[in-house]
Amino acid sequence: xxxxxxxxxxxxxxxxxxxxxxxxxxxxxxxxxxxxxxxxxxxxxxxxxxxxxxxxxxxxxxxxxxxxxxxxxxxxxxxxxxxxxxxxxxxxxxxxxxxxxxxxxxxxx
Amino acid sequence: xxxxxxxxxxxxxxxxxxxxxxxxxxxxxxxxxxxxxxxxxxxxxxxxxxxxxxxxxxxxxxxxxxxxxxxxxxxxxxxxxxxxxxxxxxxxxxxxxxxxxxxxxxxxxxxxxxxxxxxxxxxxxxxxxxxxxxxxxxxxxxxxxxxxxxxxxxxxxxxxxxxxxxxxxxxxxxxxxxxxxxxxxxxxxxxxxxxxxxxxxxxxxxxxxxxxxxxxxxxxxxxxxxxxxxxxxxxxxxxxxxxxxxxxxxxxxxxxxxxxx
Numbered sequence: 001x002x003x004x005x006x007x008x009x010x011x012x013x014x015x016x017x018x019x020x021x022x023x024x025x026x027x028x029x030x031x032x033x034x035x036x037x038x039x040x041x042x043x044x045x046x047x048x049x050x051x052x053x054x055x056x057x058x059x060x061x062x063x064x065x066x067x068x069x070x071x072x073x074x075x076x077x078x079x080x081x082x083x084x085x086x087x088x089x090x091x092x093x094x095x096x097x098x099x100x101x102x103x104x105x106x107x108x109x
Numbered sequence: 110x111x112x113x114x115x116x117x118x119x120x121x122x123x124x125x126x127x128x129x130x131x132x133x134x135x136x137x138x139x140x141x142x143x144x145x146x147x148x149x150x151x152x153x154x155x156x157x158x159x160x161x162x163x164x165x166x167x168x169x170x171x172x173x174x175x176x177x178x179x180x181x182x183x184x185x186x187x188x189x190x191x192x193x194x195x196x197x198x199x200x201x202x203x204x205x206x207x208x209x210x211x212x213x214x215x216x217x218x219x220x221x222x223x224x225x226x227x228x229x230x231x232x233x234x235x236x237x238x239x240x241x242x243x244x245x246x247x248x249x250x251x252x253x254x255x256x257x258x259x260x261x262x263x264x265x266x267x268x269x270x271x272x273x274x275x276x277x278x279x280x281x282x283x284x285x286x287x288x289x290x291x292x293x294x295x296x297x298x299x300x301x302x303x304x305x306x307x308x309x310x311x312x313x314x315x316x317x318x319x320x321x322x323x324x325x326x327x328x329x330x331x332x333x334x335x336x337x338x339x340x341x342x343x344x345x346x347x348x349x350x351x352x353x354x355x356x357x358x359x360x361x362x363x364x365x366x367x368x369x370x
Contacts, residue, residue, distance in 0.1 A: 002239070002269045009158050017154060028158070035272060035298045082297035083330050091333040103154045 006036055006101070007044040011054050014106055018053065022109040025058040032080045033066040033098035057106075066098030121244055122233040124216050125251050162273055165242035169249060169276025170361065173259065179358040180259040182277035184299060186292075187265030189285040190309040192218045194342035194351070195260060199225040201345075202352040205257025209248045211240040211264045218262065228252060239269040242276060258355055267296040278361040285310040286319040293327040301331040305338065305354060312341040 014023060026045075030036050038061050049055045066080045072090035079085075084093050157163060173180050185191050192210075199206050199222065208229040210218040219231035230252040232244050240263050249259070261277060263270040282303040284292055287310060293300040300306070306328050308321060325337045338354065340347040 002272055005239075005241075005269070006158055006272075009161065013154070013156065013158065013160065017152060082301065083294070084301070085330055091330045093333070101158045103156050103158050105151055105153045105155070107151055109150075 003036060003040040003044040004048060006041055007048040010045065010103060011048055011052055013103055014054060015052065018106060018108055020053050023054045023057045024107040024109055025060060026054070026106050027060045027062070027104040029062045029064060029100040029102040029104055031064045031066065031098040031100035033082065033095060034101045036101060038063065062104070064097050064100050067096045068093040069096050121235060121237065122231075123244075123248060123251060124219065124231040124233070125229075159272070159274075162242045165246050166274035166276040169242055169245050170278075172249060173276060173278075174360040176254070177256065177360055178254055178259050179278040179360045180261060180276060181279050181281050181355075181358065182261045182263060182270070182275050183281045183283060184263045184267070184270045185265060185283035186267050186285075186288055189265070189283045189288065190342045191262050191265075191283050192221055194283065194307070194309060194340075194348075195227075195262065196221060196225040197342050197345065197348060198352065198355070199227045201348075202355065204352065204355055207252055207254035207257065207259050209240075209245065209252065209259065209261045211244075211262060213237070213264065228254065234264060237264070238266050239264055239273055240275060241273045245275045258358055267292065267299045271296075271298040271302045278358060279304040281305045281307060283307045283309055284324070286313050286317050290318075290320045290324040290327075293324060293331055297331050300328050300335075303328070303332055303335055305336050307351065308337065308339040309342055311339050311346055312344045 010026065014026060030038055030041065042059050045059055049057060065078055067076060068079050068084060068086060069076050070086035070088060070090055071092045071094065073086060073088040075086065076096065077087050084095065085091055086093050183191055195206065195208060198204065206227045208222045208227055210222065210229060210231045211234060212218055212231070213234055213236065216231040219229040222229035230248050232240060232248055234240065240261065245261060261275055280303050282299055284306065286308060308324065321339055328335055328337060338347065338350050340351055342348065
């Protein structure tokens with residue numbers, strides 16, 4: 001969902017830091033529970049970067065897996081499904097990884 | 110153009126629907142750009158992609174808190190009865206509401222709210238499919254709510270608004286029984302971000318296959334223990350529970366809830 005607005009936020013945030021320097025690549029972290037589709041984000045980024053110093057820049061996307069801490073049984077489990085249930089059946093869980101939506105670094109020319 | 114919903118960046122328009130509105134030249138703060146002129150080839154940024162939105166949302170929350178106001182972000186599909194529920198609330202609950210209406214076009218909803226007796230402001234997002242914290246920042250500045258509850262009626266959409274913190278104290282998702290009880294499973298991001306789920310149009314339950322228990326179970330699998338209210342904004346059935354929930358709202362400092370997915 002919503003990847004164009006995310007792509008525009010990335011471009012704006014990068015330009016705030018790098019100004020008019022040509023950006024060759026951007027490294028992102030997009031968790032598997034973040035609700036952002038990386039294919040759609042890559043497509044949107046190409047469109048939104050047009051005529052900016054980020055035009056043609058490559059996106060490298062790290063996609064951390066979802067991980068939950070269960071408050072009922074105390075276990076930590078991997079989960080990439082948005083229905084956040086522990087293996088014990090409890091829905092009383094805390095997401096400890098997988099919701100990342102972060103800009104890590106850029107390579108400039 | 111957004112590959113999912115056509116969300117774009119056309120000009121956003123704000124329309125205040127009130128005559129005696131006075132404009133104070135107050136400021137809720139500014140964003141300070143970090144003028145980092147580092148010339149190395151690799152630049153570490155290490156920041157949230159939506160940092161700017163989240164920063165502005167925090168400003169909004171602080172401003173609301175300082176003014177003793179609690180805001181709710183009301184999200185739903187188009188036609189779920191958000192505006193009808195607000196009209197009835199304004200007329201009979203005795204609570205003071207100020208309403209920020211988000212729609213792509215027209216001031217129809219803001220006019221309905223004003224006619225019901227509350228201060229309202231319309232944000233037209235053009236091609237945009239959601240409200241963001243910058244729009245609410247501007248809207249609060251123009252609307253100048255003084256007391257009670259600030260209701261932000263988001264653009265009718267169960268997808269995109271879930272990702273954008275506006276500075277609200279609580280998130281409310283409204284679903285009508287004609288939409289089907291499978292919505293939490295189809296739109297998990299929206300429901301996992303909800304603090305309250307309102308099931309509207311219960312007067313139509315005899316005519317549709319909608320299982321309140323099933324929706325409640327599915328919603329609680331997405332957000333543990335989320336409160337669910339059933340009511341009919343048209344007949345007034347159980348609206349008192351909604352009024353009581355609103356009356357108990359308090360302004361919040363800092364993050365109201367963990368960031369939704």
